[in-house]
Amino acid sequence: MNEMTGTPIPHAPGFIANETPRIVTSRFDYEDSHTLTRYEATGGYEGLKKALQRTPEEVHNEVRDATLLGRGGAGFPAGVKWGFCPPEVWPRYLVVNGDESEPGTYKDRLLMELDPHQLIEGCLIACYAVGLSQCFLYIRGEMAVAQERVAQALNDAYAAGYIGKNIQDSDFSVDIVLHWGAGAYVVGEETALIESLEGNRGMPRLKPPYFPASIGLYGQPTIVNNVETLSNLPWILEHGAEAFTSIGTESSPGTRMVAVSGHVKRPGVYEIVNGTTTFRDLLYGSDMCGGIRDDNQLKAFVPGGGSAPWFTADQLDLPFEASQVGPQGSMLGSGAIMVMDETTDIPAAALTLTKFYAHESCGKCVPCREGGTWLEQILRRVVEGRGTARDLELLIEVGETICPGDFPHAAVPSKGIEAVPFPYRMTTICFVGPSAFAPIHSALTLFREEFEAKVAGNDHPTMIEVAVDV
């Protein structure tokens, strides 16, 4: 039972259906949603069959026309990304990013556990369209059940002739290899994912090249797509790009999955209309989260995964549209919203994220490796009441070594603070370092008084004390 609402936890733990058209979660209500039998009985592999009747180029164009934005965090259109493969360089590979581990993010795991065939069909469509010779399906190491469900689905799909040699008696042949990680957040970054797949420490590669589509796995053109992104493809091929773009807005069509956790009445994973659904709909809608727990006041929320600068009630009416959220100082990221009510100790909440990124630094870039650790330790002593006013400045100074210049944040009209738009500048290769600073910067900007209360009355320690502490 769900202790907060008294309702039974459904078959798909965490998932809550609403009025939105269901593109990727359409089978979640069936207890056997993960089986080939159920998949075939509900239109499964029809998108692939339709794709195989068309040329790869036509399939690619269909996906490009659908403006399917990547669901992993960056929101880059998948059809455009596919087009970055240099012509006449072969072989090309597909790497599926199922290393979901951004704090608050929780959708790819459900898609892999509850509808693995949909993901497999998406992989096949991508391979066919772009001419990818082999697919590696990289699942996060800590997801044992997802690994089991996908392994079973792959075995069944091979046996049924959907994967492998001459798929559906066509000249299209491709293997999908199940691969799994071993616990490292940074591997979600696509070049680190490739390093890990090559058997190395999962450290991001220096850019440029910005896209592995030009130089990726084994130095070959490689498409890296997120699980949710690929899971949309069977529907797009079956119903067409036009049906897809008729949902949502022109620049953000279709639906997307979001996970809302923390202090709401009905925390859950929801499939929502992209582009038009607002944070207020999501957090307060009666068919969605139903408001803040105990009817408390909303204090702040993280709108797009732990890496995203925070929002407050002033930003509730923003829709899930990158072009509107960016100028207001944050990002939609991986579709993870973490909600804090009025009872939240803000500096302590920021620490739960900063320590995550400090812990997950791969150690390649010095500003992240050293700065992340410093940020965590300084913030920890502030939270524990051992910090000083100087520490609050020090947090910003250390943060500026990772992200020089103005860091994006939301507006606070009541305090006369204006928004600084996303994104930020950075001295690191990937986003782990800046992400350690983001919660601190947001919390300090939006709720400075809470930090000042924690350090009030503390004398300046000597430099030696600081050094010992840090």
Added chain:
Amino acid sequence: MKFFTDENSELAQEIIERYPKSRSAMIPLLHLAQEQEGWITDEAMAEIAELVGTTSAEVLGTCSFYEMFKRKPVGKYVINICTTMSCALMGAGDLMKHAESRLGVKSGGSTSDGMFTLEGAECQAACTEAPCLQVNYRHQYRVTADQFDQLIEELASSDHDVPRHGVLSRIRQHIPEDRFVRPTPPDEVVSAPIWMVTDGGEK
């Protein structure tokens, strides 16, 4: 002395054959070693190095990067309590304190009977069901102190279907020989795959 059992040696070969370069099999083979032994021994790394054509030091380099690979023995059940934001907001701190006192170990420690290792962990992608934990990487949702105690009792009396530490997926991928396309090595393929070559758009 060989590290892998005969059965696992065969599995290792099957895994290696799926990759264009054998080094890519390193992480799956480390998992296989941990499944066999419960942790990663020096002997396992030496044999994996041989299997994928590299040195033990290279295998150690990869192995030591990843949280899940244990370089010393751990309990039969590794309990990871999520401590990241959503779980922290919903009481993970109290759950961790309770777990430490129930098991009599600090986070990171193992019980003397070799049954349990307790760890604080990062986000487990179950944020709506906070606070959550994993036993050998299988979730438990909205865990209360009482439920934690009950879980420990069930695990201690083997009255639970969680496999021992090291076992992840209980289902292995198997590619049937007659359907297996085989890997496409980067330096051997220079032309487009056959389905990309359309004759006058007839397709």
